Amino acid sequence: MWLNPANPQLDKKGQLHHLLTLEGLPADILWQILDTAKTFVSTRVKKVPLLRGKSVFNVFFEPSTRTRTTFEIAAKRLSADVINLNVSVSSQSKGESLLDTVDNLSAMHADMFVVRHGESGAPHFIARHVAPDIHVINAGDGRHSHPTQGLLDMYTIRHYKKDFSSLRVAIVGDVLHSRVARSQIHAFTTLGCPEIRVIGPKTLLPAHVEQLGVHVYHDMRQGLKDVDVVTMLRLQNERMQGALLPSAQEFYKYYGLTQDKLALAKPDAIVLHPGPMNRGVEIDSSVADGKQSVILPQVTFGIAIRMAVMSIMAGNK
Amino acid sequence: MKIHIKGGRLIDPRSGVDAKKDVYIAAGRIVSIGDAPSGYTANRVIDATGLVVCPGLVDLAARLREPGFEYLATLESEMEAAIAGGITSLACPPDTDPPLDEPGLVEMLKHRAQNLNQARVYPVGALTQSLKGERLTEMAELVDAGCVAFSQADAPFADSLIFYHALQYAATFGFPVWLRPQDPALARHGVAHDGPVATRCGLQGVPVCAETVALSTMLILARETGARVHFARISSAEGVELVRRAKRDGLPVTCDIAIHHAHLTEMDIGYFDSNCRLDPPLRSQRDRDALRAGLADGTVDAACSDHTPVDDDGKHLPFAEAEPGATGLELLLPLTLKWAEESGTGLSAALARITSQPARVLDVDAGHLTPGHAADVCIFDAERPWRVTPDSLKSQGKNTPYIGHEVKGKVRHTLVDGQIVYETR
Numbered sequence A: 001m002w003l004n005p006a007n008p009q010l011d012k013k014g015q016l017h018h019l020l021t022l023e024g025l026p027a028d029i030l031w032q033i034l035d036t037a038k039t040f041v042s043t044r045v046k047k048v049p050l051l052r053g054k055s056v057f058n059v060f061f062e063p064s065t066r067t068r069t070t071f072e073i074a075a076k077r078l079s080a081d082v083i084n085l086n087v088s089v090s091s092q093s094k095g096e097s098l099l100d101t102v103d104n105l106s107a108m109h110a111d112m113f114v115v116r117h118g119e120s121g122a123p124h125f126i127a128r129h130v131a132p133d134i135h136v137i138n139a140g141d142g143r144h145s146h147p148t149q150g151l152l153d154m155y156t157i158r159h160y161k162k163d164f165s166s167l168r169v170a171i172v173g174d175v176l177h178s179r180v181a182r183s184q185i186h187a188f189t190t191l192g193c194p195e196i197r198v199i200g201p202k203t204l205l206p207a208h209v210e211q212l213g214v215h216v217y218h219d220m221r222q223g224l225k226d227v228d229v230v231t232m233l234r235l236q237n238e239r240m241q242g243a244l245l246p247s248a249q250e251f252y253k254y255y256g257l258t259q260d261k262l263a264l265a266k267p268d269a270i271v272l273h274p275g276p277m278n279r280g281v282e283i284d285s286s287v288a289d290g291k292q293s294v295i296l297p298q299v300t301f302g303i304a305i306r307m308a309v310m311s312i313m314a315g316n317k
Numbered sequence B: 001m002k003i004h005i006k007g008g009r010l011i012d013p014r015s016g017v018d019a020k021k022d023v024y025i026a027a028g029r030i031v032s033i034g035d036a037p038s039g040y041t042a043n044r045v046i047d048a049t050g051l052v053v054c055p056g057l058v059d060l061a062a063r064l065r066e067p068g069f070e071y072l073a074t075l076e077s078e079m080e081a082a083i084a085g086g087i088t089s090l091a092c093p094p095d096t097d098p099p100l101d102e103p104g105l106v107e108m109l110k111h112r113a114q115n116l117n118q119a120r121v122y123p124v125g126a127l128t129q130s131l132k133g134e135r136l137t138e139m140a141e142l143v144d145a146g147c148v149a150f151s152q153a154d155a156p157f158a159d160s161l162i163f164y165h166a167l168q169y170a171a172t173f174g175f176p177v178w179l180r181p182q183d184p185a186l187a188r189h190g191v192a193h194d195g196p197v198a199t200r201c202g203l204q205g206v207p208v209c210a211e212t213v214a215l216s217t218m219l220i221l222a223r224e225t226g227a228r229v230h231f232a233r234i235s236s237a238e239g240v241e242l243v244r245r246a247k248r249d250g251l252p253v254t255c256d257i258a259i260h261h262a263h264l265t266e267m268d269i270g271y272f273d274s275n276c277r278l279d280p281p282l283r284s285q286r287d288r289d290a291l292r293a294g295l296a297d298g299t300v301d302a303a304c305s306d307h308t309p310v311d312d313d314g315k316h317l318p319f320a321e322a323e324p325g326a327t328g329l330e331l332l333l334p335l336t337l338k339w340a341e342e343s344g345t346g347l348s349a350a351l352a353r354i355t356s357q358p359a360r361v362l363d364v365d366a367g368h369l370t371p372g373h374a375a376d377v378c379i380f381d382a383e384r385p386w387r388v389t390p391d392s393l394k395s396q397g398k399n400t401p402y403i404g405h406e407v408k409g410k411v412r413h414t415l416v417d418g419q420i421v422y423e424t425r
Helices: A027-043 A066-077 A098-107 A122-129 A147-161 A179-190 A220-224 A248-255 A295-315 B075-084 B103-116 B139-145 B160-173 B196-201 B208-225 B237-248 B285-297 B329-343 B347-352 B356-362
Strands: A055-060 A081-086 A112-117 A135-141 A168-172 A195-199 A215-217 A229-232 A270-272 B002-006 B009-012 B017-020 B023-026 B029-033 B044-047 B052-055 B057-059 B087-092 B120-126 B149-151 B176-179 B228-231 B254-258 B302-304 B377-387 B406-416 B419-423
Touching: A027 A147, A027 A179, A027 A295, A055 A066, A055 A098, A066 A081, A066 A112, A066 A135, A066 A147, A066 A295, A098 A122, A112 A122, A112 A295, A122 A135, A135 A147, A135 A295, A147 A179, A147 A229, A147 A270, A147 A295, A168 A179, A168 A220, A179 A195, A179 A229, A195 A220, A215 A220, A270 A295, B009 B347, B052 B347, B057 B329, B057 B356, B075 B087, B075 B103, B075 B329, B075 B406, B075 B419, B087 B329, B087 B356, B087 B377, B087 B406, B103 B120, B103 B139, B120 B139, B139 B160, B160 B176, B160 B208, B160 B228, B208 B228, B208 B237, B237 B285, B254 B285, B254 B356, B285 B329, B302 B329, B302 B356, B329 B347, B329 B377, B329 B406
Parallel strands: A055 A081, A055 A112, A112 A135, A168 A195, A168 A229, A195 A215, A229 A270, B002 B044, B009 B052, B057 B087, B087 B120, B120 B149, B149 B176, B176 B228, B228 B254, B254 B302
Antiparallel strands: B002 B023, B009 B017, B023 B029, B052 B377, B377 B406, B406 B419
16 A cells, blocks of 8 residues: 555545544545534434444553543444454563564454554554554554544534634643644644634643644633633643642642633633543533533544544545 | 775875875885885775775764674674774774673773774773762773773763762873763653654653753863863754853863764654654754754864664664664765765865864874874765665664665775775775
């Protein structure tokens, strides 16, 4: 399989062969995925035969329940055979190299790998080494990318806001360690969103983040002013106190989303969170469960997005 | 053995000679340049028409991986790579296993190298025992065994006081100390320049201040102790500027860069190319341009290969897990020529950065062509292109960002002590 060296996700027809990152994906592919997902949402069918006879391997080098489950549901609704491999507790602990694991799984005639790995770039590495007819879908790698999460966020935003071309969006919290933030930023940029803001303390923003095309705010009240969409990022437990942040309490006070801070955004602003949430750390329960929250619809749309990605790839020969 | 090198363009940066001149060699030494000594009959005439004849190259950093890492490379394989790259003198850092921290190990390495009769090996001894940064090594004994300088490689000192004492002790004897300026805490877990590429790829960054904080401390301690300090592998614009200012202030410091840092930037990482996992990391274009300017204006004294053979197991991994380093012995000359061509630097000035100037840093009698001195010579075709492939490299290390690239400049003959040790069409 010849893949475009400048964008190793695309085959020679410019079609999606792997989904590794949203960076550099053409807008028409993003729209195609969003439109396809919409048909799955609106028809509400529980089972379609698009992936009948195909095997989808969920290869998770890092524990995950939610993402793995939604991929599993999506694949099953497409009639695929699904194999879940929790590699973090099997071969890796026996010292098998990633390359050997990939070779072995390829030899089991998989059609699709859904990969989660703790190291940024691991899915790119796997995509370079799998048999040419196998598709690789990145289900989250290190701090780099979580493309299906970024897509389901776009789906959710499109569902409520219809159009990206006049949106002001804010991404709040631990951008430094967030693959969700990076995926959203690339997707927003490609879909024509005119103003993307990131909000957080300097210790949680990566170097030169403005070069990704975002405006940086350290004051959350300023950053939230008149925005249409707020994405709250999860703060990992191990980062709540230490050298990056003094305490979860102080973080909540300055960067937690509360009703009064949300009031600075547009009255019809929506609130997203990739989950799992830390209530009382990055988000207040009254916001998480409030009427502006679209956190549960995100989960529902997540299945449709994953169905869309898998069915499009399976159709691209 | 008398060898007559005929018809070549002789470039000797130290004496400033750049002219069509013949070289006459007898009994391992250069006997004459220009005219044949009376009664001289050569056993062998090397036709160097259309070729450049220059001093054998001097490389300030080549990891030969012995002792301890023979699975990555052996002295045999890497010495062969050195002479294929025109390198006749090389310094090897002490980060072997065990580190070069006691005279027996150094003698063994020197002895093994001498038996191979190829390039001259100058071991750089460990500054502290086992490179742990805690107790000083027997530096004077190590010098007697053959060490030319001392280094802590990439290992940290336990604290600043031990570092201070190590410099004081080395300064007592006038031994040079080679330091890689990188603050271990600021560089912790870092795998790429802390710039837009690391941000985009989600890789842990090594900020420029990891280099400048360490450099500032080292410069102050060098001034305080009077130690002769050489800075290895400067990677940033700010780093070059600190050295430039120190030199202007009269501090007797020197520095080098890895030649690939004169060409590549963080952008070359692309989609996580582990061949670009290097230490120090590839930095921004601005940093690269400053390194090139420093090399041109003499702030940077020498370019080295920073040769680090890594096998496929060490590179076929996700970027952050891959071992840093690239093979470099056979690319030092072509990449220096590439820099010369792109920057408009004359051939003689460019060759000075890989011959006479590193020899001055090493403080050894090498890197020049002078009657009465050892005939270490590199004869190369400056225009000849070749493709870098695993098969084209003699080194056991096959991984480099340049794999698959075409480079210009092919070594045709290498002489050490007046003996032809390498020769190819």
